[in-house]
Amino acid sequence: MLQIGNGKDIVTAIGEIESLEQADALLREKLDTDTQTKMDKIRTPDVRIKIANAIAMCRPQSVFINSGNIADRQYICELSLKNGEEKKLAMSRHTIHYDLKEEQGRIVDRTFYIANPSEQISSLANKIERDQALADIREKMAGIMEGRHMMIGFYVRGPIGARVSNPALEITSSAYVMHSADLLYRHCLEDFDKEVMRAGHFYANVHSQGLNRSEDLPNARVYMDRSHRTTYSVNCTYAGNTLLMKKGNHRFSVDKAIYENRGAELSEHMFITGIKGPGGRVTWCAGAAPSGCGKTTTAMAGDLFVGDDLAQMWINDHGEVCCVNPECGIFGIVEDVNWEGDPKLMERLRKEGTEVIWSNVLVDADLVPHWAGNGEQHPAKGFNFQGDWHEGMTDDTGRSIPLSHPNARCTLVSRALANYSSEAENSRGVVTRIITYSGRDSDTMPPVWVAQNPERGVAIGACIVSAATATEVGASGVKRAPWANAPFIPGALADYMDAQFKFFGNPKIATDKQPVMAGLNYFLTEEARGGSSKKLLGEKRDVRVWLAWLERRVHGEVGAIDTPIGLLPLYEDLKTLFTDIIQKDYPRPLYDQQFSLYVDNILARIELQADAYGKETNVPPKLFEVLAAQKQGLLNLKQVYGAVVTPAQLIEANARK
Numbered sequence: 001m002l003q004i005g006n007g008k009d010i011v012t013a014i015g016e017i018e019s020l021e022q023a024d025a026l027l028r029e030k031l032d033t034d035t036q037t038k039m040d041k042i043r044t045p046d047v048r049i050k051i052a053n054a055i056a057m058c059r060p061q062s063v064f065i066n067s068g069n070i071a072d073r074q075y076i077c078e079l080s081l082k083n084g085e086e087k088k089l090a091m092s093r094h095t096i097h098y099d100l101k102e103e104q105g106r107i108v109d110r111t112f113y114i115a116n117p118s119e120q121i122s123s124l125a126n127k128i129e130r131d132q133a134l135a136d137i138r139e140k141m142a143g144i145m146e147g148r149h150m151m152i153g154f155y156v157r158g159p160i161g162a163r164v165s166n167p168a169l170e171i172t173s174s175a176y177v178m179h180s181a182d183l184l185y186r187h188c189l190e191d192f193d194k195e196v197m198r199a200g201h202f203y204a205n206v207h208s209q210g211l212n213r214s215e216d217l218p219n220a221r222v223y224m225d226r227s228h229r230t231t232y233s234v235n236c237t238y239a240g241n242t243l244l245m246k247k248g249n250h251r252f253s254v255d256k257a258i259y260e261n262r263g264a265e266l267s268e269h270m271f272i273t274g275i276k277g278p279g280g281r282v283t284w285c286a287g288a289a290p291s292g293c294g295k296t297t298t299a300m301a302g303d304l305f306v307g308d309d310l311a312q313m314w315i316n317d318h319g320e321v322c323c324v325n326p327e328c329g330i331f332g333i334v335e336d337v338n339w340e341g342d343p344k345l346m347e348r349l350r351k352e353g354t355e356v357i358w359s360n361v362l363v364d365a366d367l368v369p370h371w372a373g374n375g376e377q378h379p380a381k382g383f384n385f386q387g388d389w390h391e392g393m394t395d396d397t398g399r400s401i402p403l404s405h406p407n408a409r410c411t412l413v414s415r416a417l418a419n420y421s422s423e424a425e426n427s428r429g430v431v432t433r434i435i436t437y438s439g440r441d442s443d444t445m446p447p448v449w450v451a452q453n454p455e456r457g458v459a460i461g462a463c464i465v466s467a468a469t470a471t472e473v474g475a476s477g478v479k480r481a482p483w484a485n486a487p488f489i490p491g492a493l494a495d496y497m498d499a500q501f502k503f504f505g506n507p508k509i510a511t512d513k514q515p516v517m518a519g520l521n522y523f524l525t526e527e528a529r530g531g532s533s534k535k536l537l538g539e540k541r542d543v544r545v546w547l548a549w550l551e552r553r554v555h556g557e558v559g560a561i562d563t564p565i566g567l568l569p570l571y572e573d574l575k576t577l578f579t580d581i582i583q584k585d586y587p588r589p590l591y592d593q594q595f596s597l598y599v600d601n602i603l604a605r606i607e608l609q610a611d612a613y614g615k616e617t618n619v620p621p622k623l624f625e626v627l628a629a630q631k632q633g634l635l636n637l638k639q640v641y642g643a644v645v646t647p648a649q650l651i652e653a654n655a656r657k
Contacts, residue, residue, distance in 0.1 A: 002226060002259040002491060007116045007130045009228045011206065014138050015053030020045040023052035030055055031063055038065040042154070044193050047169070047202060050230070051152060054171045054206050059143045060150035066178055068153070068187025076151070076182060080175035085237075086357065090367040093355040097176050099238040100214050101386040104360060104405045106240045106247070106487070111222040113251075113490050122489050123616060133223055140221060140234045144208040148173045154192040155185040157203070157249060157312075157326035162427040164265055164312035164324060166253060167195040168203040168245045177207060177242050180357060183411050184329035185245055203252055205244040207233040224248055226255055226490050239331060239359070239409070246331070250310055251488045253326070258495050261314075263502030269485040270311040271295045272323050272430065273302025274421055275551040283551045286311045286323050287436035287520065288484040290466045292407070294438065294522055294543075296332040300344055301543040304421035305414060306430060308332060313432070315503075319510030322429030329413045334361065335406050336373030341540030344418045354416040360385040360408040371404040378403055433513070433554045434547075435504075438520035439466030439481050443528035444601040447538065447594050448546040449566035450518045450553060454504035456566065457517025459626040462497060463609045467523075480612055494618040501620055516554050519566065520546060528601075529593040537594055541584075545577045552577075561650050564633025565602060568595050568647065597645045599638045606631050 017023050027048065031039055042048060055063060066072045077095075080086040086095040112128040113121050121127040128136070151172055158165025167188065170181045188195055196202045210216055212235075220235040222244070231248035233241055240247060253267035270286040277283055282304060289295045299308035307325030316322050332345070339346050348354040362370045362384040370378045381390040385405040393401045414420050423430050437460045444465070451457035461483040480486070482493065489496045504517065522543060526533040549569050552558040560567035571591045578586035610627050613619045641649045 002255050003116050003119055004227055006227050008134065009230070010114070010130075010134050010137055010225060010232070011050065011053040011057055011230060013134055014142055015056035017049055017052045017056055020048060023049045026052045026056060035063055035065050038067055038189065041189055042192055044196050047192070047196065050169065050204050051171070054204075055150065057142055058145035058150060058173070058206070058208060060145035060173065061147050063150045063152065065189075066151055066153040066182070066187075067189045068182070073182050076175050076178050079149070080179050083175055085174060085176035086179070088367070089358065089363065089369060092352060094369070095357050096361070096363055096369065097357055097359045098385055099360060100212070100217060102214055102217050103220070103236055103238045103241070104385060105238065105407050107220055107222065107236060108487065110220050111241075112224070114223055114225040114227070116227060120492050122486070122491060122493060124486050124493070125490065128223070133225075136221065137223060137232050140219060141206070141208065141232060144210060144234060145173045148208070151175065151178045153178060153181055154187065154189040155181065155245060156188040156191070156195050157185065157245060157253070158324045159425050159427045160186065160188055160191055160195065161198070162312070162324050162429065164314050165195065165326070165427075166199055166201070166203055166249065166256075167192055168205065168249055170205050170243075170245055172207040172242070174207065174209050174237065174242065176237070176357075177239065180239050180243050180331070180411050181245060183355065183357065183413050184243070184327050184331060186328050201229060203245070203249045204230040205233070205248060206230070207242045207244065209237045209242070210235040212237060222248070224251055224490070226252065239411070246327070247488055250326070251490050253312065254485065254488055254496070255490050258491060258499045262499045263506050264315055266313040266499065266503050268311045268313060268483070269309070269488060270323075271299035271308045272306035272311050272325055272432070273299045274304030274306070274423070274430065275434075275547050276303040277548075277551045277555065278557075283434060283554055284323070284430040284432045285434035285436065285547060285550065286313065286432050287438065288461060288464070289438045290440070290464070290481045290484045292333055293440050293466055293484070296330065296345070297342060297540060298520070298543055298547070300342055300417075300419070301547060303419060304423070305417050305419045306421055306424040307414070314429070315506055315508050316428070319508055320431045320513045321509060321515055323432045324427075324429045325424055328415070328424065329411065331409055331411050334371045334374075334408050334410050335404065337371070338373060338375035340375060347418060348412060348416050349410060354412055357411040358409070359411070360405040362389060362403050371408055372402055372406070431513070433515050434550050435515045435517045436520045436550070437461040437464050437483065437518070438522065439464045439484065440523045441465060441521045442467065442523050442525045444598065444605050445519055445521045445524075445565075446568060447521055447524065447542070448518060448549060449563075449568055450516055450550070450560065451566050452562070454514065454517065455501065455622050456626050458497070458500045458504055459623055460517060460519045460566070461500065462613075462623060463605065465605060465608070480609070492618065493616050494620065497623065498620050501622055516550060518550055524594060528598070529596075537590070541582050544581050545574065548577050548581050549574060561647060562654055563597065563650050564630045564637065565597070568650070571647065592646055595647050597634070597637070597650070598643070599634050599645060600643050603631060603634055
């Protein structure tokens with residue numbers, strides 16, 4: 001179990017400030033008059049003590065509180081430019097930030113959970129005992145900001161007043177990190193005390209990039225102290241390692257859902273988007289996918305945008321599943337973002353009017369950014385994530401250096417998007433009727449399928465498998481990605497899975513409000529379905545059709561084929577939707593390729609999951625029951641129809657029952 005408040009708070013142990021009186025004395029000493037005036041808006045003792053200890057530990061030359069007003073935001077932008085953390089681009093309010101070439105993703109090998117004795121940590125994560133973490137943080141962070149400027153921001157992860165929103169402190173010496181926070185999160189200096197009182201806690205994040213040198217990266221660390229809901233990050237600049245209100249605090253929210261509100265709340269790695277159906281109705285969808293696997297594309301494929309990465313979920317008093325986005329901006333991968341597949345996002349990236357921070361893309365001589373897969377003509381030379389670049393350039397091993405890094409990003413506010421929904425700021429959340437799970441799966445599952453019941457829906461999430469992406473340094477191959485949330489589950493996977501079963505099986509969910517739970521797969525290849533090409537069996541814009549089919553399924557307007565893995569669409573329904581939604585022909589042979597069951601591939605996937613989960617302790621038996629039933633059903637089909645079962649044969653098999 002999670003032990004909140006257990007063990008010494010590390011920043012307190014190093015800063016040695018135990019009381020409010022000590023904290024106030026240090027704040028009076030270190031803050032100038034204007035900063036003290038801002039700080040005096042915060043009266044919660046624990047918050048003041050935490051900030052004072054961060055100052056005492058890091059020993060900055062000066063402290064600035066970012067209130068979120070126009071003047072403070074402008075100051076942060078100018079400071080980032082002055083420090084060389086960002087540079088101006090040709091388009092107004094566009095800047096470029098480059099991380100160290102060796103730090104282009106999450107440093108998972110140097111990311112640790114701080115554990116108390118006997119405290120269980122996820123088998124998929126790294127842990128460090130509290131005493132060892134204290135010694136390492138003291139060595140690496142004590143005095144890390146000497147001669148530097150400390151910036152402090154007061155934010156809330158979610159709409160102010162929402163039941164599942166979490167207040168958070170961002171403390172950093174990087175103006176780029178603070179600038180990113182300004183675009184991605186809601187300032188709440190004036191309401192911070194009230195939000196802490198409502199939530200009963202706050203998150204704290206302490207970061208310094210140090211000297212920002214490649215030789216310091218072996219000493220880069222990210223530590224997450226679950227007991228005291230505080231993260232520490234040092235010697236790194238990539239936002240996924242430094243802006244710990246994002247995935248660091250997401251981990252704390254996962255803990256809160258599992259160990260404090262099990263069955264009533266979830267914290268998920270999901271987009272939130274609204275899909276318009278017949279008559280102008282809107283059906284809200286939340287969907288999980290590992291980073292780099294299409295969450296932003298799917299979110300933008302909807303008609304009303306709320307979020308592209310994270311979702312806080314709960315059951316309201318009316319028996320409805322509701323979601324809010326803890327963020328109010330996008331930190332999105334730009335590779336393959338283009339006018340054909342992502343027109344709404346491209347409008348913001350290629351036309352004046354939106355503030356954008358670019359990272360790790362190519363910049364040409366005219367200070368225009370370029371990235372792989374944008375569908376535009378790109379220059380023969382420029383400057384990118386590794387330095388000066390030219391067409392055909394290779395690294396020391398002879399490998400081609402791409403135009404932009406596969407994990408290159410753009411950061412901008414959500415409200416800039418044409419399909420942005422004001423419901424994103426509704427503290428009541430959006431009533432969510434569709435839940436999807438997906439990954440980079442080239443050869444096994446069909447483009448869309450629906451679970452017959454909530455238990456089978458949870459199993460879809462538990463069994464995501466995905467090709468590794470560039471979001472994690474050193475990642476390669478194909479691996480399991482449970483719920484697309486596994487890197488952010490601090491405790492035992494069994495506890496997380498139990499929370500999923502309890503949430504979606506909660507009798508408080510009204511029968512007519514139970515979400516449709518589905519799998520999505522955009523990455524099926526021609527090669528896997530009898531062809532010779534590795535080309536995708538479909539295209540980006542097809543996503544809108546799969547979502548439209550799920551929207552109609554919620555309202556009982558389309559039929560389905562019952563199969564051992566779930567419910568599959570009927571051809572005629574999809575053909576109509578392809579015509580109506582994206583004005584595209586959808587031939588029957590393509591449908592058969594996409595929706596035939598390749599039984600041996602699916603059986604191998606089931607065996608993979610059953611074996612892996614069998615090595616975990618206390619996994620709910622429901623999962624193994626679902627997998628066993630799916631396996632037997634597939635074996636029965638194979639005995640009659642062989643290793644490939646077409647939709648027509650599936651219909652025939654159902655008729656025989």
